[in-house]
Amino acid sequence: MASRILAISGGKGGTGKSTVAVNLAILLAENYDLVMADLDVEDPNDHILLGVQLQNEKPINIMLPFVRYDDCIKCGVCGEVCDTGAMLISPNGLPYVIPRLCSGCMSCYFACPTKAIVRGERTIGYTYETLVQLDGRSFRLVTGVLREGEEHTPPAVIAAKERALLTDGDFYLIDTSAGTSNSVATAMDGSKLVLAVTEPTPLGLHDLELILQLTSKMGIETWVIMNRSGLGPEDEHDRVVRNYGSRIVARIPYSKRIVESYVKGRPIVLLDPSSKEASMFRELASMVKEVME
Ligand code: SF4
Ligand code: SF4
Structure with missing residues (x-):
């Protein structure tokens, strides 16, 4: 330093x-x-x-999550760990990402039990x-x-x-x-x-x-x-x-x-x-x- x-x-x-x-x-x-x-x-x-x-x-790129719906079991965990409101759980149980609200913290990526979330990128x-x-x-x-x-x-x-x-x-x-x-x-x-x-x-x-x-x-x-x-x-x-x-x-x-x-x-x-x-x-x-x- x-x-x-x-x-x-x-x-x-x-x-x-x-x-x-x-x-x-x-x-x-x-x-x-x-x-x-x-x-x-x-x-x-x-x-x-x-x-x-x-x-x-x-x-300046940060992580943007993408959900592979074939692997999603609709458990809702990703929505629970997201503290910015970027991961919305829809009435049918499937999650959707709002990129503008996503801080790229990766909590959802690590919390998903089925590895249905993959890492993308966006430029902020x-x-x-x-x-x-x-x-x-x-x-x-x-x-x-x-x-x-x-x-x-x-x-x-x-x-x-x-x-x-x-x-x-x-x-x-x-x-x-x-x-x-x-x-x-x-x-x-x-x-x-x-x-x-x-x-x-x-x-x-x-x-x-x-x-x-x-x-x-x-x-x-x-x-x-x-x-x-x-x-x-x-x-x-x-x-x-x-x-x-x-x-x-x-x-x-x-x-x-x-x-x-x-x-x-x-x-x-x-x-x-x-x-x-x-x-x-x-x-x-x-x-x-x-x-x-
Ligand atoms: S990366 Fe963080 S902020 Fe973005 S959707 Fe996942 S938990 Fe929410
Ligand atoms: S944590 Fe994974 S399996 Fe659970 S709802 Fe989110 S994407 Fe689907």
Whole structure:
């Protein structure tokens, strides 16, 4: 397992998690052989913020059961063990699979007493590996993308994370999806440090507390980044962060320059390297380097 793994997480509703992730990736790529993983598989946008096209597509396939009706004794066990509702038992006792609901867990396959269930496959999404080259820095970006209409994010997160960790590098930066779902925990697992991005709003506070609860249960050191600092009160955020033994390591003010960088698809550390915002990201990158050594 790679030793330098940093995860960047955040609350729902565009807290600026990906903006922090791409700016840090560019700065860390100056010192490390960096691999970035965009595991926000329902809405990956790091490649858009970096202004690159996704490359090297590979399908993410999961098991899809097929029933050989000649061997089926209508015992109903497959329906009982299926916890997603994908294996329906019809009134005549024969099972039917609803592919969209199937997570590919294989419980029905192993439980069938007559081996009437055979293993098929279906594609739920894709992973990509893209070489990012920007102003003399280069790194690999591995991106997971769930197909439209698919509901099971964990297999896509696992596939993209595996591809990222199998890519040669000495620093892995993982951009998780927002919130505290199983997919977020899967993405963070194994990280040495989590950066939790929040904002001074009641929703930001609510989501931050959930993230801190999760990382404290997982035993991962967590630093907090206050994005759009100054837009609202931060006292409660400070209190919650202290309660979890964490700290706010950066307060990035609301900034038109960052919005401009977002619109132009060029991260602020490249668009305006001498700006106050870029120097805050550089300071943050130095702190991260120190703790990850
Ligand atoms: S593979 Fe799992 S989710 Fe899919 S039908 Fe079988 S038991 Fe249900
Ligand atoms: S477990 Fe096997 S035998 Fe029983 S209903 Fe399902 S497919 Fe048929």
